[in-house]
Amino acid sequence: MMDKKQVKKVLEILHQNYPDAECELNYSTPFELMVATILSAQCTDVRVNKVTAELFKEYNKPEDYLSLSESELGEKIRSTGFYRNKSRHILESARILYNEYGSELPQTREELMKLPGVGRKTANVILSNAFKKNAIAVDTHVFRVSNRIGIVNESDVFKTELSLMEQIDESSWSLSHNLLVLHGRRVCKARNPLCEECDVKKYCLYYNGTV
DNA sequence: AACTCGGGGCA
DNA sequence: TGCCCAGAGTT
CATH class of the missing domain: 1.10.1670.10 (Helix-hairpin-Helix base-excision DNA repair enzymes (C-terminal))
Structure with missing residues (x-):
């Protein structure tokens, strides 16, 4: 070694x-970074970028997702694969963030990993990239x-x-x-x-x- | 530790 | 057609 x-x-x-x-993973808000990183599971970066570029025009805050159904969001993110799981996770996380965190992302790994679809990798991406927490x-x-x-x-x-x-x-x-x-x-x-x-x-x- | 989710791009 | 890709959740 x-x-x-x-x-x-x-x-x-x-x-x-x-x-x-x-310049990698340079999204404008921590929430957008979270959504993009959830979408990135087993998917290439160019497809994630293509989907998020369109999605974030109208849906870039947790409250924007409250009225979306799983199938509606699923269609928008279909091309990233695993879209039913990802859609459910994003909607559940958006609801939790809106109800319990005032639509702001928490800044500890423990709290981030409680969000559906956010595992250790995604939590560390958010901590290091959005909050400069050195993960x-x-x-x-x-x-x-x-x-x-x-x-x-x-x-x-x-x-x-x-x-x-x-x-x-x-x-x-x-x-x-x-x-x-x-x-x-x-x-x-x-x-x-x-x-x-x-x-x-x-x-x-x-x-x-x-x- | 193994299994499942999954469409799209490419050989 | 078959293989592979910014992982996470469940058992």
Whole structure:
């Protein structure tokens, strides 16, 4: 496993490759970020962006969802997949936020994870991205890329989250999440990763161990 | 830990 | 046609 100095070097290289990383998940309100992140489960980013761009024109606050039925919202978000579950979760969460939180999102992980459809990953995205709480969200990209390179060596996403917090300075947790996601999407793909055009391959355990 | 939800894009 | 994608909930 890499030491912190090597990790920092890898992240610096990735940052040079992805200067747009800060702009990821830049929704205008925490509620919009929550909805978009719920929609993102097992769905590509371009489709989520396409759906939210249309949806948020009329439905961008919890109260906007109170009069929607599950099937009505389901049709609007159909193309993101799992739309019946997502529709139910979004409507239930909107109702809870309206009734119990004055339409504002809570800022603790415990309260966020009580909202239907909000798991640990989504809660951490909201904390780090909307509230700057310095959480680090581990999705499939972050899990795969950080373990391949050797930034961490863990068997599940929760342990990966804890190890990443040890390996990365707190001030760059949020940025590092975005860098690892972008690298996972564009280069370090789940299947057929583009190792030859990867700029951190010289540091990568996966590349140096298997190729 | 395994299973289910799911439409759309791509080979 | 078959495979895969910004996860979460239930058992």
